[in-house]
Amino acid sequence: MKCDRGVGRRRAPARPWICFGIFLALILAAAAPAARAATVQPLEIVTKNGVQVFSVEMATTEEEKEKGLMFRKELADGKGMLFDFSPEQEVSMWMKNTYISLDMIFIRADGRILRIAENTEPMSTRIIPSGGLAKGVLEVIAGTAKKYGIEPGDRVGHPLFNGK
Incomplete structure (x- = not known):
């Protein structure tokens, strides 16, 4: 130059x-x-098998929530993205432009898991509903819920949910 x-x-x-x-x-x-860089925070899920700890990127702005994990080619075990949908509300997600299959974990305001959509279909525009009021959605690599025994009713520990 x-x-x-x-x-x-x-x-x-x-x-x-x-x-x-x-x-x-x-x-x-x-x-x-x-x-x-997205804010990365720890998140814990208490299951019958013990406590599972994840490192999650926070999606809090509309832009971050719209993009989510789109266009990513991989997501490591123990990593994920937590979407903040405060206040608690009916939530709908999809997999448009998302290349990897995910488990979507819908979480109520009290930190209890409401529903889990396992092994979502990459690139799909099919709507995946929360099935009730959710304050957050945790996206992790497909198979995580089964691998760690994560089930509806399990408790999520993170400041988004009642300051825990």
């Missing part, structure tokens, strides 16, 4: 660190929207 000061007249090249600074600023400005 050549960085000359002035137009029409030939001048001495600017100092390399100025060129580097401009170059870096342009790269950071272009990457700014993509660089925004």
